[in-house]
Amino acid sequence: MQKFQIEGGVALEGDVVISGAKNAVLPLQAATLLANGPMIIRNVPRLKDVKTMGALIEGMGVTVNIDDDNNFSTDAETISSQTAPYDLVRTMRASILVLGPLLARYGKAEVSLPGGCAIGSRPVDIHLSGLEAMGAQITVEEGYIRAECERLQGANISMEKITVTGTENLLMAAVLAEGTTVLNNAALEPEVVDLANCLIAMGAKIQGAGTNTITVEGVESLKGVDYSVLPDRIETGTYLAAAAITGGRVRCLNAAPDTLTAALNKFRDAGAKITEGDDWVELDMRGRKLKAVDIHTEAHPGFPTDMQAQFMAMNAVSTGIGVVVENIFENRMMHVAELMRMGANIRLEGNTAIVAGMPSLKGAPVMATDLRASACLILAGLAADGVTLVDRIYHTDRGYERIEDKLTAIGARISRN
Ligand SMILES: CC(=O)N[C@H]1[C@@H](OP(=O)(O)OP(=O)(O)OC[C@H]2O[C@@H](n3ccc(=O)[nH]c3=O)[C@H](O)[C@@H]2O)O[C@H](CO)[C@@H](O)[C@@H]1O
Numbered sequence: 001m002q003k004f005q006i007e008g009g010v011a012l013e014g015d016v017v018i019s020g021a022k023n024a025v026l027p028l029q030a031a032t033l034l035a036n037g038p039m040i041i042r043n044v045p046r047l048k049d050v051k052t053m054g055a056l057i058e059g060m061g062v063t064v065n066i067d068d069d070n071n072f073s074t075d076a077e078t079i080s081s082q083t084a085p086y087d088l089v090r091t092m093r094a095s096i097l098v099l100g101p102l103l104a105r106y107g108k109a110e111v112s113l114p115g116g117c118a119i120g121s122r123p124v125d126i127h128l129s130g131l132e133a134m135g136a137q138i139t140v141e142e143g144y145i146r147a148e149c150e151r152l153q154g155a156n157i158s159m160e161k162i163t164v165t166g167t168e169n170l171l172m173a174a175v176l177a178e179g180t181t182v183l184n185n186a187a188l189e190p191e192v193v194d195l196a197n198c199l200i201a202m203g204a205k206i207q208g209a210g211t212n213t214i215t216v217e218g219v220e221s222l223k224g225v226d227y228s229v230l231p232d233r234i235e236t237g238t239y240l241a242a243a244a245i246t247g248g249r250v251r252c253l254n255a256a257p258d259t260l261t262a263a264l265n266k267f268r269d270a271g272a273k274i275t276e277g278d279d280w281v282e283l284d285m286r287g288r289k290l291k292a293v294d295i296h297t298e299a300h301p302g303f304p305t306d307m308q309a310q311f312m313a314m315n316a317v318s319t320g321i322g323v324v325v326e327n328i329f330e331n332r333m334m335h336v337a338e339l340m341r342m343g344a345n346i347r348l349e350g351n352t353a354i355v356a357g358m359p360s361l362k363g364a365p366v367m368a369t370d371l372r373a374s375a376c377l378i379l380a381g382l383a384a385d386g387v388t389l390v391d392r393i394y395h396t397d398r399g400y401e402r403i404e405d406k407l408t409a410i411g412a413r414i415s416r417n
C-alpha cells in the first residue's frame with residue numbers, strides 16, 4: 001500500500017493552482033445522464049472519484065472520455081443499463097447521485113446501497129423519500145435500491161435535514177419531472193449552485209439555488225452543454241492551512257474565495273493574514289503566531305465539516321486551547337488518535353475535541369482513515385520535527401489532485417513510496 005513520507009519543518013512558500021471541485025464535478029458527471037446528446041465538462045480534477053464516476057456512467061453504455069486537458073466528455077443519447085453496481089458504489093458514496101437522473105430520464109434505476117463509511121452511517125433516506133414523494137416506487141433488497149416510475153411528478157418536498165447530495169439528487173430528478181417541484185430546507189453549498197447553473201444551461205427551469213427553497217419547473221428534455229467546474233474550496237483551504245501550519249506564505253490561484261468565507265475568517269482568527277482577489281487567495285503566516293481557534297461545523301455558509309480535520313492539525317501546534325465540535329457527521333474524529341501519536345494534546349469527548357496547542361509535533365507512522373483525516377495528517381507531518389509516514393493514502397487520492405507535486409513545488413519534502 002502506498003504511503004507519503006514527509007520530512008517536516010519547511011515553511012511553505014509559493015503559488016498553487018487549484019483544481020476543479022471534487023464535490024461539484026461528481027454531480028455534474030451524473031447530470032450528463034440527463035443530456036440527450038454530447039456534453040463536455042471542463043476543469044475536471046484528476047481524481048480517483050472522478051474516474052470511478054466515469055466508469056459508473058460508462059458501464060451504463062454511455063460514451064465517456066477524459067482527455068489530457070482535463071475535459072470530461074460524454075454522449076448519453078442512449079444508455080443500455082440503469083444499474084450502478086456494488087463494486088463501484090462501495091468505493092464512492094457519491095455514486096448515489098446517478099439515482100435521480102436515471103429515474104427522471106429512464107423511469108428505472110438500480111443502485112447499490114452505499115452503506116456507511118469511516119465518518120458515519122450516512123443514510124440516504126431523504127433521497128429516497130423525496131423520490132417517493134415524486135411518485136417513484138422504491139424497494140431496497142439484496143443491497144440494492146430498486147426504483148421505478150412512469151414519469152416523475154412535481155411535488156412539494158420538505159427535507160428533514162440539510163443534505164448536499166440529497167438536494168442534488170432531487171434537483172436532478174425534478175428537472176425532467178412533470179410539473180413543479182419545491183425543495184424546502186435545501187442545501188446552500190456552492191456545489192449545489194454549480195449543478196443548478198449547469199442544469200439551467202442544459203435547459204432546466206430552476207429558481208432559488210443557493211437559498212433554502214429551490215423551485216423547479218420540469219421540462220421535457222435537456223441538451224448537452226459545455227460547462228466548466230467550480231474551483232475546489234476544500235483543496236484551497238487545505239493549501240492555505242499548509243501555509244498557516246508551517247509559518248509560510250501560499251497563494252492559491254484559479255480559486256473562488258467567496259465560497260470559503262467561514263474558513264477564511266477562521267484563518268484570520270488564527271492569526272493569519274489573508275488577502276484575496278476574485279480568483280485568488282493568499283495566506284501569509286510569516287512572522288506571525290498561530291493561535292488556537294474554536295470550530296463548530298455547520299451546513300454552508302457555516303464552517304465546513306470537510307475543513308475540520310485540517311484545523312484540528314493547526315490547533316495541535318498553536319498557542320492556546322481550541323474547542324472543535326463536529327455537528328455534521330457522528331464519527332469524524334478518527335484523526336485525533338493519530339495526531340496524538342505525533343504528540344498532540346487533545347481530549348476527545350464524543351464529537352467535541354479540546355485541543356491544547358503544543359510548541360511542536362514529532363514525526364511518526366500514522367494511518368489515514370478517510371479523505372480529510374489524510375489531509376490533517378499530511379499537514380501535521382509538514383509541521384512536525386522529523387519524518388512522518390502517512391499510510392492508506394488512497395483516501396487522499398480520492399480528493400486531492402497530485403498533492404505531493406503541488407506541495408513539493410512550494411517547498412515541501414514529501415514523497416510517495
Ligand atoms: C460528494 C459530496 O458532495 N460530499 C459532501 C456531501 O456529502 P453528503 O451529501 O453525503 O452529506 P449530507 O449533506 O447528505 O449529510 C449531512 C448529514 O445528513 C445526514 N443525512 C443525509 C442524507 C440522508 O438521506 N439522510 C441523512 O440523515 C448525514 O448522515 C449527515 O449527518 O456533503 C457533506 C457535508 O457538507 C460533505 O462532508 C461531503 O464532502
Ligand SMILES: C=C(OP(=O)(O)O)C(=O)O
Pocket residue numbers: 022023093094306371372399
Ligand atoms: C466526505 C467527503 O467526501 P465524500 O462525500 O465523497 O465521502 C469529503 O470530501 O470530505
